[in-house]
Amino acid sequence: IGVNTFLGKDGSPTVLPGEVIRATREEKEAQIETCRNQQKAWSEKSGDMLSRLQRKAVENKNTFEELMETTKFCTLGQITNALYEVGGQYRRNM
DSSP states (O other): OOOOOOOTTTTTTOOOOSSEEEEEEHHHHHHHHHHHHHHHHTTHHHHHHHHHHHHHHTOOOOOOOHHHTEEEEEESHHHHHHHHHOOOOOOOOO
């Protein structure tokens, strides 16, 4: 997902992780194929689940329970995109 760095408790220097493990090409391709298979297997159900999740978010209701159900049928990318559509995307002020 990413590599995190941390500031020491005194604010400096930056503490880097001791080891970064990277996925192999085969592992990446296998994960992509898994996502595609999930999207294909649940193509009929995923649209409804994403709509339900979006509705909860728009109505400012607790989305946790709906999110737990949605993850059974949708990928993280599908969920993220659906929530961006109704809520926008956070951008940190630079």
